[in-house]
Amino acid sequence: MRKKILTMILISILVIGNIGCTKEDTNQPISRTEIFMGTPISIRLYDGGNQKALDKAFEKIVEIEDAVSINKENTEITKLNESAGIEKVKLSDLSYDILKKGIEYSRLSNGTYDITIGPLVKLWSIGLEDARVPSQDEINNTIDYIDYNNIEVNNSTKEAFLMKKGMEIDLGSIAKGYAADEVAKILKQEGVNSAIIDLGGNIYALGSKSSDSNWKVGIQNPFNDRGEVVGSIEVSDKTVVTSGIYERFIEEDGVKYHHILNPKTGYPYETDIAGVSIIADNSIDADALSTLTFTKGLEEGLKFVEDLENVDAIFITNDKQIYMSEGIKDNFKLIDNDFKISN
Secondary structure, three states, X not given: OHHHHHXXXXXXXXXXXXXHOOOOOOOOOEEEEEEEOOEEEEEEEEEOOOHHHHHHHHHHHHHHHHHHOOOOOOOHHHHHHHOOOOOOEEOOHHHHHHHHHHHHHHHHOOOOOOOOOHHHHHHHOOOOOOOOXXXXXXXXXXXXXXXXXXXXXXXXXXXXXXXXXXXXXXXXXXXXXXXXXXXXXXXXXXXXXXXXXXXXXXXXXXXOOEOOEOEEEEEEOOOOOOOOEEEEEEEOOEEEEEEEOOOOEEEEOOEEEEOOEOOOOOOEOOOOEEEEEEEEOOHHHHHHHHHHHHHHHHHHHHHHHHOOOXXXXXXXXXXXXXXXXXXXXXOOEEOOOOOEEOO
16 A cells, blocks of 8 residues: 555656646746645645745645544544434534535535445445455445435534434545645745645646646546546646546456445446546535536536536546536547547
């Protein structure tokens, strides 16, 4: 696992370097890469800012991880999960805001995306050393605990209560997006005009690359390791977040099981989508939407995105076809000819 993480760091650095600068650049960016939330996180400042700005950015990431991670002890969310069916838990503004956003998108999806999926995620443990394919009985018993409607929140007191003992919230599908937005706010406050924030698949392009050039961001090839792209788009002050089958999976008896689990069936989603990239103004929205649209499949997912304001999507199907929402079609440049643009 350690070797895999180190490899991901190297890939992340190479991708950001290729996207963010060229040989003609004379000023080297101020950068730092560390591991948080189980993934390498890189921040590169190209115009403005200093090491102090990076310090503040990474301090905020630590604060977020310490508040909402379910892989660390004594975080606010682990306390909330441990108190399920017993008592209310008062949350910080930070944790409460992320929780409320998670509930919002759970409702928007009618439960195909559900932040109470924690017990199912733990049962499969995909991406961890004890990952396995659970029995049908185990799955049947676990999905009984999944229902975002059983979360009670109080906006006045910032308290939350999980109504059923055994429920567990998992904010992993949205926390990195929140972190990217918070880092962008801090960098702007510190006088940074141009930067790339990479939270392991969550890219926030702050400002522009230069006065006459936007950032080029690669769209992940969902069939290969992180860092290999099928094409690119040009963006400024936008976030690009990708979800897909390449991220985490296990294989048993020749069958590959990816990590995006269906809260209704208890198994990974069966869909024609291999990967989906969301382009939006806010990373927390793009983070949730990248998972949410994946659960809907190509046709419904594309229609869903077209109805949203200031949101675009690039879908890559299992047969290597690329479909895009109307707002991004003229922006996308195909790089890998093994893929075909189909709309």
